[in-house]
Amino acid sequence: MKKVAILGGTGNIGEGLARRICLGGKFDVAIGSRGADKAQAAADGVCACLKERGCTETTCTGGTNADVCSADILILSLPFERIQSTIDTIGKSAFENKIIISLINPMVRNPGEKYFLPDQPAEGSAALAIEKMLPASAKLVCAFNNVAAGKWMELDEELDYTVAVCGNDEEAKAAVKELVASVSKLQPLDAGPLAMSNVIEGITPLVITIAMRNGLKDVGVYFR
Ligand SMILES: NC(=O)c1ccc[n+]([C@@H]2O[C@H](COP(=O)([O-])OP(=O)(O)OC[C@H]3O[C@@H](n4cnc5c(N)ncnc54)[C@H](OP(=O)(O)O)[C@@H]3O)[C@@H](O)[C@H]2O)c1
Structure with a gap:
């Protein structure tokens, strides 16, 4: 069985992400x-959920961010500004040749007005900045950026969205598409090279703004 590690997996999105990936079997x-x-403690919560739902195919374990880096695919599920220090703490060599997913969307809320704007670094996107922090052999792919946050934990509902997947390594992209397709009804779509991450990350502040201004909840994206 392949293993996915979620760095910062104790956070808002990590909790649901871990459950959904395990439940995918x-x-x-x-x-x-x-x-x-x-x-x-977070992994115990996932295991209890798997037991409750009769899922026996997969397991969830926990460890320090450094401990979990031996997994086949690493998901960076941290605030953008914590990525550099996290890589430094773990040690860059742990990321050599790894498939790494960024779902990070730097954004800023306009104070007083109901909208969010992308807040991307000078490199053009969080993913392009993270690529520079990683060893050259790491294969960085963007995925899961635009899945509505509140939906991850609503386990009785299917996640019925398309997921834009971009990256420069075709094999890594194929492996990430396989992971995406294993989760609920998510449909991975090839969105081209990592340079497209600028657009993909920018969709999230857009959909949050649309939700806020139109009385909608958990707006997601379906390309069709
Ligand atoms: N939440 C969403 O709706 C959503 C949707 C799509 C994409 N994203 C992206 O997903 C990423 C994670 O979002 P989130 O809302 O799950 O984040 P979060 O809950 O604020 O933080 C995730 C984890 O980061 C770790 N962390 C916090 N401060 C740290 C520090 N100084 N150094 C190292 N680790 C630190 C914590 O883990 P420990 O304390 O256990 O170390 C925390 O549980 C973000 O980049 C966001 O853009 C979020």
């Missing part, structure tokens, strides 16, 4: 955290 999950105990 095709990947084990390791939750990473700065604190091993915190990760273990």
Whole structure:
């Protein structure tokens, strides 16, 4: 069984992400955290959920962010501004030749007005900046950026969205598409090279703004 590690997997999105990936039945999950105990507690919660739902195919474990880096695919599920220090703490060599997913969308809320704007770094996107922080052999792919946050934990509902997947390594992209397709009804779509991450990351502040201004909840994207 392939394993996916979620660095920062104790956070808002990590909780639902871990459950959904395990429930997909095709990947084990390791939750990473700065604190091993915190990760273990989060993993215990996922295991309890799997038991409750009769899912016996997959498991979830917890460890420090460094501990979980032996997994086949690493998901960076941290605020953008914490990525550099997290890579430094773990050690860059842990990321050599790894398939790494960024779902990071830097954004800023306009104070007083109901809208969010992308807040991307000088490189053009979080993913392009992260690519520079990683070893050259790491294969960075963007995926899951635009899945409505509130939906991850609503496990009785299908996640019925398309997921734009971009990256420069075709094999890594294929592996990430396989992971995306294993989750609920998510449909991966090839969105081209990593340079497209600028657009993909920018969709999230757009859909949040649309939700806020139109009385909608958990707006997602379906390309068709
Ligand atoms: N939430 C969403 O709706 C959503 C949707 C799509 C994409 N995203 C993207 O997903 C990423 C994670 O979002 P989130 O809302 O899950 O984030 P979050 O809950 O704020 O943080 C995730 C984890 O980051 C770790 N962390 C916090 N401060 C840290 C620090 N100083 N150094 C190292 N680790 C630190 C914490 O883990 P430990 O304390 O266990 O170490 C925390 O549980 C973001 O980049 C966001 O843009 C979020």
